[in-house]
Amino acid sequence: VQLQQSGPGLVKPSQTLSLTCAISGDSVSSNSAAWNWIRQSPAKGLEWLGRTYYRSKWYNDYAVSAKSRVTINPDTSKNQFSLQLISMTPEDTAVYYCVRVQTNCSGPRCFYYMDVWGKGTTVTVSS
């Protein structure tokens, strides 16, 4: 399984960041995976932004800190998912990763873990 990220590395303050993550070797509609965006910066460390996943219907969850600004959408026709983050500020400067969270069930026990990461996109917010 591989995740290929695409999107700009430079965004102006107040603009919207749009990133895409193309999936190969799995399906965005998988019933055993969730598709996440995580970012990493020296100031805030690793920070989960949100996820999309399919379990008979589509679900989305977003981090409380980003809920009003972030949207994550699946695209089944292209087997990919996207991140939109509005009203960017310099504090949003970070490396952005798309990540698969896998569900691994053995009998009654199920484990959830981030097992596949994109290479990361360095996003700088500056005018």
Next chain:
Amino acid sequence: QSVLTQPPSASGTPGQRVTISCSGSNSNIGSNTVNWYHQLPGTAPQLLIYGTNQRPSGVPERFSGSKSGTSASLAIRGLQSEDEADYYCATWDDSLHGWVFGGGTKLTVL
């Protein structure tokens, strides 16, 4: 400020045993299993331990994980120079309804 607390640094000499702690609360570590990742400079984090104490295929047996109450630990025995990296703990938080991470521990092999 990360939700989970890790020491910023740890060190050991080759062959030694090193442990890295991760402290949380009832809503995260106290209720869910813990995953550990290691990260080399300029690369994405890689899964090291899942389900608190399960090793993915390919991870050496000298890496092990444990949990007690609201704290978890990663132990590395037989330390090697290639183990020098940043280590992160992560788990689901039931109150925040999202994934939370530790601030990371930089492991130095002396």
